Amino acid sequence: MSTLKTNNIEPVSGNAITINSSLTVTGGITASLTTPDVLTFDPISTPTVVAGGMFYSSSGNFYVASASAWTSVLTAVNRQPNPLTYDTIVQNAYPNAVDSYHFGEVAKSFISSTFGYASDNIVLANSICSDDVDGPVFINEVNIGQFPSSTNQFLGPFMAGGLAGYPHTGRLAVAAWASHATTQTTGALFLINMPHIGITQQNDLVLAGDNVGRMHRRGKASATGDQTCGAAFFAYTQSAVNILGLSVPPTASEYVDNYQWYTLVDILYPFSASFTGSYSQNMVKATEYIRSASDAWIVGPNGISNPLSFVPAGVDIFYCNGTFINTDDGYNSYVTVNSFQKFQSGSGWYDLTAAFTGSL
Numbered sequence: 001m002s003t004l005k006t007n008n009i010e011p012v013s014g015n016a017i018t019i020n021s022s023l024t025v026t027g028g029i030t031a032s033l034t035t036p037d038v039l040t041f042d043p044i045s046t047p048t049v050v051a052g053g054m055f056y057s058s059s060g061n062f063y064v065a066s067a068s069a070w071t072s073v074l075t076a077v078n079r080q081p082n083p084l085t086y087d088t089i090v091q092n093a094y095p096n097a098v099d100s101y102h103f104g105e106v107a108k109s110f111i112s113s114t115f116g117y118a119s120d121n122i123v124l125a126n127s128i129c130s131d132d133v134d135g136p137v138f139i140n141e142v143n144i145g146q147f148p149s150s151t152n153q154f155l156g157p158f159m160a161g162g163l164a165g166y167p168h169t170g171r172l173a174v175a176a177w178a179s180h181a182t183t184q185t186t187g188a189l190f191l192i193n194m195p196h197i198g199i200t201q202q203n204d205l206v207l208a209g210d211n212v213g214r215m216h217r218r219g220k221a222s223a224t225g226d227q228t229c230g231a232a233f234f235a236y237t238q239s240a241v242n243i244l245g246l247s248v249p250p251t252a253s254e255y256v257d258n259y260q261w262y263t264l265v266d267i268l269y270p271f272s273a274s275f276t277g278s279y280s281q282n283m284v285k286a287t288e289y290i291r292s293a294s295d296a297w298i299v300g301p302n303g304i305s306n307p308l309s310f311v312p313a314g315v316d317i318f319y320c321n322g323t324f325i326n327t328d329d330g331y332n333s334y335v336t337v338n339s340f341q342k343f344q345s346g347s348g349w350y351d352l353t354a355a356f357t358g359s360l
Contacts, residue, residue, distance in 0.1 A: 082332050090199050090325055090334050093212050093284065097325055097334040098360050104150025106359050111190065111318055114355070115342075121187040122318075124154035125177045127161030127169075127294065129196050129229050133217065133326050144218050146326055146333035154190060155182070163231035163260040164290045165195035165324070166267070167298060174303070175310040178317070188316040191304075193294050194324040194335070197287045198228030201328060213283030216328035228326055229287065235264035236286035240275040248272075267293045287323060295321040295339065304343055317343040320356075 081099065090097045108119040128134045128147065135145030136152060151157070158177040162168035181189055198215030200223035205211035213233065216223040227233040237243055238261075239250075246254045249269045255262030271289050275282045297303050304317060311317065319341045325334035340356035343349050 082327070086201050086327065086331060089201050089206060089211070090327075093199060093280075094323065094325060094334070094336040096357070096360075097336040100146070100324070100333040100335045101148040101150045103335040103337070103360065104148040106356070107190070107320065108150070108153060110340075110356055110359050111188070114352075115188070115316065117188045117316070119153040120155065121182050121185055122154050122190050123158060123177065123180050123182065123187065124151060124156040125160040125173075125189065125191040126157035127167045127191065127193040127298075128165045128324055129161065129163055129231065130159075131196065131229065131326075133215070133228070134196055134324065144329060147324075148333065151192075155180075155187075157192075160191065161193070164229050164235065164264055164287075165193065166260070166263060166290055166294050167193060167303075168260050168263060171302070171306055171309045175308070178309065178311045178315065181312055181315045183312060183315065188318060190318045191298070191320070193298055193319070193321050195232065195287050195290045195294065196229050196324040196326055197232075197283060198223075198226065198326040199334075200226070201331075209278060210280055212280035214280075215326045218329040223328065227283075229283075231261070231264060232286045232290060233283065235261060235290075236268050236272075236275050236282055238265045239268040239272040264290065291321065291323055291338065299341065299343075299349060305345075305348070311343070311345045313345050315345065319343060 087097075111117050111122065112119060126147070133144055133146050135143065136147045136157070137143070137145050137149040138152075158173075158180065160167055160169055160173050160177060167173070177191075178189060181187055197213055200206075200211045200214045200216055202211060202214075202216060202223045205214060205223055211223070213228060214223040214226040215228045217226060220226065234243075238246075239248075242248055244254075250262055250265045252259070252262050255265075268286055268289055271285070274285060277285070298319065298321070299305075303309065304311060304319070319339075320337060321339045322335055322337040325336065327333055337353075337357055337360065339351070339353045341349050341351055341353070
C-alpha cells in the first residue's frame with residue numbers, strides 16, 4: 001500500500017500518474033480521481049528523507065511512500081481553485097477579494113519586476129492574527145494553515161502581529177525586523193498587515209445572512225457558532241456591552257496580563273454605538289476598524305517612520321494593508337487589498353496601490 005500526502009489547500013490534480021501498488025490518498029483532495037492509477041510518478045535514485053517520513057528533492061517535488069521502498073517522486077502539484085460559488089459568497093461581502101495564492105504570486109512579481117528585488121532576498125513580516133488557521137501553508141504537510149504557500153519564497157516570515165492582526169509588537173519589532181534586511185545582497189523588506197475574518201459557505205448560514213465572521217474549522221461539527229476572528233468578536237462585544245463590568249472607556253490597569261484585548265477594546269470603544277446590526281454586520285465593522293487602526297499606526301509618525309524604529313538607510317520597505325479572509329477547512333483563503341506602499345528612510349512613503357491592485 002502506498003500513501004500520498006498532499007497539502008489540503010494545494011491538492012493534486014491531473015498529473016496522469018501510474019504506480020504498481022494500490023494507493024491511499026490523504027490531505028483533503030477534492031479533485032476527481034477515478035482510480036489510484038491515474039497519478040504518474042518518475043523514478044528517483046537517491047531520495048532524501050525528511051521529518052514526518054516524506055521524501056523531497058531540491059526542486060521541492062513530492063515523494064510517495066511504498067511498503068517495500070521509497071521509489072517515486074510526484075512530478076507536479078497543481079492547485080485546484082475554489083468553486084465559483086464560493087468566490088461569489090466571499091465577494092458579496094468583499095467585492096475586491098482575490099485568491100490569496102494569486103495575491104502572493106502577484107506580490108512577488110510586482111516587487112521583482114518593478115524594483116528588481118528577488119523574492120528570496122526580501123524579509124517578510126507578517127502582521128496577522130495568531131490564529132492556527134492563519135499559519136503558513138506547507139506544501140508537504142496536510143496542515144490547517146491558510147496563509148498562502150506562494151509567499152514561502154520570501155525570507156521569514158517575521159511574526160509582527162498579535163490578536164486580530166494588530167501590530168501589538170510595536171516599534172521594537174519593527175527595529176528587529178528591519179535590522180534583518182539583507183544589506184550585503186541589497187535586499188528589501190515586506191510587511192503584510194491584515195486582520196482576518198472568516199466566511200463560510202455553509203448553506204443554512206448563507207441563507208440566514210450569518211455566514212460572515214464564521215468558518216468551518218477542522219475537527220468541528222460545523223461553522224455554526226464559530227467566531228473568526230474571535231478576538232475581534234469579544235473586543236467589539238466588550239466595547240458595546242461591557243461584558244466584563246469594567247470601566248468605560250477602558251483603562252489599561254483593568255486589563256492586567258491582557259494587554260492585547262485592552263488594545264482592541266480601546267480601538268473599538270469609540271465606535272461602540274455602531275455595533276447594532278447582525279453578528280455578521282458587526283464583525284465586518286469591527287474588522288474594518290481594527291484594519292484601519294493598524295494601518296494608521298504603521299504609516300503614522302509612531303510606526304515605521306519613527307526614528308526609534310531604526311530602519312536602515314537606503315532599505316526599501318514594501319507594505320500591504322488589507323483583510324485576510326479565511327474559508328472552510330480544505331478551501332483556499334482570500335485577500336482584499338486596501339493599500340500597497342513603499343517606504344525608504346529619509347525619503348518617506350510612496351503610494352503604489354493603483355499599480356499593485358491593477359495587477360491583481
